[in-house]
Amino acid sequence: MMGEGEDVNSIFHEIYDQYHQDLFQFIFYMVKNREETEDLVQEVYIRVMKSAHTFENKSSKKTWLFAIAKNVTIDHFRKQRNWKERIHAMFDWDCYELKDEGRLPEEKLLVSEEVKHLYMSLDQCTTNQRLVLIMRYINDLTIAETAEALKWSESKVKTTQHRAVQKLKEIMQEQEVE
Numbered sequence: 001m002m003g004e005g006e007d008v009n010s011i012f013h014e015i016y017d018q019y020h021q022d023l024f025q026f027i028f029y030m031v032k033n034r035e036e037t038e039d040l041v042q043e044v045y046i047r048v049m050k051s052a053h054t055f056e057n058k059s060s061k062k063t064w065l066f067a068i069a070k071n072v073t074i075d076h077f078r079k080q081r082n083w084k085e086r087i088h089a090m091f092d093w094d095c096y097e098l099k100d101e102g103r104l105p106e107e108k109l110l111v112s113e114e115v116k117h118l119y120m121s122l123d124q125c126t127t128n129q130r131l132v133l134i135m136r137y138i139n140d141l142t143i144a145e146t147a148e149a150l151k152w153s154e155s156k157v158k159t160t161q162h163r164a165v166q167k168l169k170e171i172m173q174e175q176e177v178e
Helices: 008-031 034-054 061-079 083-089 105-109 113-124 127-138 143-150 154-177
Strands: none
Touching: 008 034, 008 061, 008 127, 034 061, 061 127, 061 143, 113 127, 113 154, 127 143, 127 154, 143 154
């Protein structure tokens, strides 16, 4: 249950103030579409508001939020008709357009070809590998926080991270040869 004196609004405002940018960034890297990201962020906040009264201080608000965000994102992929085909279509950077309505900080980083290449290579990782890479290296969650958010063991996070890094290296080496 919530701590003494905490209400749904105070939890929401605390989470929004501290983690909104991280939340937006996490979902954006997963779905790579600004409008979908905005919709999913709203869905996360709706779930936060609905379940805030059940929050127990057994975990941090940050890992609780990322667990909700992960579930919302996975639910989104599951609901989409032919979602695998849709995600596959996004692999072709030239066919994928981001509207230039005020660039996101992440989009500004894509100026570098190397970073752009790494960003596209994430798509060839499994969903679990992307979850771990984004949480660990983009959102700076610790191994313990990542494990808590994903409801995994720390060893599973470490193993998935290791495999994901190896896969990224292989993908990037293969593309250098081409």
